[in-house]
Amino acid sequence: MYFSNAYFITGNAYAGKSTMVKLLAQKYDGVLCEENYHDRFFPHPDRNEFPNLNYTRDLKDWHDFIRRTPDEYLAWIDGVSRECETLELKILEELSKLNKPIFVDTNISLETLREISDHDHVLVMLADPQISVKRFFERPDKEKQFLYQLILEEPDPEKAMENYRQGLSLINSQERYDRFLNSGFNVIVRDESRSIEETLRLAEESFGLIDSEGKDMMERELIAYCGVDCGACEDYINGKCPSCRKTDWKEEDICLPVRCCREKGIDHCGMCSEFPCRDMEAFYNESDSHIEAYLRMCEMSGRFED
Numbered sequence: 001m002y003f004s005n006a007y008f009i010t011g012n013a014y015a016g017k018s019t020m021v022k023l024l025a026q027k028y029d030g031v032l033c034e035e036n037y038h039d040r041f042f043p044h045p046d047r048n049e050f051p052n053l054n055y056t057r058d059l060k061d062w063h064d065f066i067r068r069t070p071d072e073y074l075a076w077i078d079g080v081s082r083e084c085e086t087l088e089l090k091i092l093e094e095l096s097k098l099n100k101p102i103f104v105d106t107n108i109s110l111e112t113l114r115e116i117s118d119h120d121h122v123l124v125m126l127a128d129p130q131i132s133v134k135r136f137f138e139r140p141d142k143e144k145q146f147l148y149q150l151i152l153e154e155p156d157p158e159k160a161m162e163n164y165r166q167g168l169s170l171i172n173s174q175e176r177y178d179r180f181l182n183s184g185f186n187v188i189v190r191d192e193s194r195s196i197e198e199t200l201r202l203a204e205e206s207f208g209l210i211d212s213e214g215k216d217m218m219e220r221e222l223i224a225y226c227g228v229d230c231g232a233c234e235d236y237i238n239g240k241c242p243s244c245r246k247t248d249w250k251e252e253d254i255c256l257p258v259r260c261c262r263e264k265g266i267d268h269c270g271m272c273s274e275f276p277c278r279d280m281e282a283f284y285n286e287s288d289s290h291i292e293a294y295l296r297m298c299e300m301s302g303r304f305e306d
Contacts, residue, residue: 001116002273003092005265006102007207008113008122011180012172013132015125015190020203021103023196028209030101037105038087045087052079066150066164073167081107089116099265110183118271123206124180127190129172133165208300225268226257226283227293227300256280270297 007024009017018035025032047054055076059065068076084107095102106113113122137148147164154160181187186206188199204210222230222243235241244258256279257269269275275297276284284294 001089001093003096003102003116003121004118004271004273005096005100006092006104006117006121008104008106008108008117009125009203010106010108010110010113010122011125012127012129012177014135015127015188016196016199017105017125019196020123020125020200021105023200024203024207024209025101025103027200028101028103030103031095031098033088033091033095033102033104033106035105036084036107038084038091041091042087045083050083050087052076053083062146063150063154066147066154066160068167070163070166070170073164074170077171081109085109085112096265099262101265101267110179110185113185119185120206120208122185123203124183124185124187125190126177126180126187129174129177131190132172133168136165136168223268223296223300224257224293225261226255226280226290227269227297228289229292229296232289257283268297268300270300 007030009021011017021032021034024030045053047058056065088104088106088108089112092102092104108116137144151157151160151164188202188206201210222236224230224244230236230241230243233241236243244255260279261268261272264272266272269277269280276294284290
């Protein structure tokens, strides 16, 4: 299982993950997979197979939710993440068939992400671990305010609040933060002085959607699916070819890399897990410009770097 057209954002709370996946999906006409998007596809998962996801569905008294010990809360959160990963992989297997990029606020573990995705298709976003502990109930969303009211209804609200914050501290520990930070994936750390637009640009650069100057690597520079530079091609310069990026191809005359990349929902051959494939070997050895295209795909794929 490998997802060449998916872009994953993971990390800890309050880092801006949900905001980024929404903006990226909107800008690049992609499929949006928000936090807990599995609920849309699997609203009623099997209780035996997914006991943690069904825990809140089966609760008779929500006060039991906030009365759990910090260790019980941590074990439940970790269990939910594992079960979400199982469902996410099933969903992504179907979504990957679409001819669109997929932007995912994911629960999938770092270990699994290394197996199913390109290195540059995973972004870690982090915030100070204490932000979630200190500011958890400051957000106006209904779920958090509901829990806050439950705590206030406890016989000893102060003790109940401390118990809940201890659970949050375990979930957002420095150890977990460091695991993300040192994962080897690209990292963006929350900076209050940085605008949302600036963070979006950092995310785009991390994913290779734009270059360091803010240019769209594929559309604005007219790099063909195979890696050929249309801007240096005589046919394109002389108006004989509009570039495969701008052509409304018909199925009977579509070229191999265009058809293959579109079927896989990827921007260029370098993003393919099989690159360089056997079907394209002759093409890349055809001429100097095609050799340059091959080297360009090697560079853009990032898989051949030392």
